[in-house]
Amino acid sequence: MKHLALTLLVFLQINVIQGLFAQGQYTNEVLTVVDVDVIGIEYTPRLAGEMLRRELMKLNLYNVADYYDQAYIMERNNISISGCYSVYCLQEIGQVFKVDKILTGSITRINRSIVVTIKIFDVKTGSWARMATDAFNDVPEQLDMMLGLTLRKVLNLEVDKDLFNKLSKDVSFYENMELANKDEISLAGPRFGVGILTGLAAKIMEAPKSEGGNEGWPVVSHIGYQFEKVFVSSGNTHALVEILPTLSGLEQGIFMPGINLLLGIRNSRTGLEFAMGYNVVVGKARYYDLAIEADRYKVALNSGLLIAAGKTFKSGRLNFPINVYFIPGKNDTHRFGLTFGFNIPRKNRS
Secondary structure, three states, rough: OHHHHHHHHHEEEEEHHHHHHHOOOOOEEEEEEEOOOOEEOOOHHHHHHHHHHHHHHHHOOOOOHHHHHHHHHHHOOOOOOOOOOOOHHHHOOOHOOOOEEEEEEEEEEOOOEEEEEEEEEEEOOOEEEEEEEEEEEHHHHHHHHHHHHHHHHHHHOOOOHHHHHHHHHOOHHHHHHHHHHHHHHOOOOEEEEEEEEEOOOOHHHOOHHHHOOOOOOOOOEEEEEEEEEEEEEEEOEEEEEEEEEEOOOOOOOOOOOEEEEEEEEEEOOOOEEEHHHHHEEEEEEEEEOOOOOOEEEEEEEEEEEEEEEEEEEEOOEEEEEEEEEOOOOOOOOOOOOOEEEEEEEOOOOO
């Protein structure tokens, strides 16, 4: 009975050890990760390499060389791994780092696809030990998952087929992920700006108050608050409605309330935006006074076509939208100007 129990115990230990080695754990091989060649997406080779290093460390398969030890060796030997992708360069780097294998690869955007290639270089043989290539849909925000899947393939580990299919075939998966996990594409918030008046509008602004004018300057400030709502969204492009009530001319003691109603298109990746709609403002209009046979000015509701374009700049989670606008009018009465604002996007909880 004792011999049977001992035999079973030894059998179980052998199976556990085989299982661990089958997964690549407890290996004495030292592996380092260098920069990944990146073409067409907004990631640096260093950042892509560190993302690959993180995915490798999650698997706990190799004795992964520490980046800071690696940086110290590079500084001491006055060498760099930047742009080191050829077998000759990797051979030299591997000998300097005293590692067994080197993990590298490339990430390339081609025809609305992201092609991920991961390769393992064997320093002892001076050749590629393993490599794998996968093509995914063009959504760089999910690059860490793409790297993780291709890495598992190159290491002969089981790959989540459902996740792989979604990342490489199902475009709606990305749209759902974007809506669920990313901030709302909204730039609602305060707006400030300056407008320049020309033609008749400038004459009314400069005319004496005795004639009904404003006796001011043809340059006015704006202050307001923009409300907006996305009603169509596809990938990084969004169609939206914008409503912007404003007050103008307060710095000159002039009260000119107005409202802007716009339909716009915005690209969340580039921050570029174009919008068109109508501007309605309480200002003044010219009329001819028959009693004195001269032009006079009176309070009136003025409206016009509004064309605007702009770009949003980001600093962390803070957005800075900057827009230029143009309002054409009759008799060379044109208005144009610049507005800017800021906001912090809210998380989408729907």
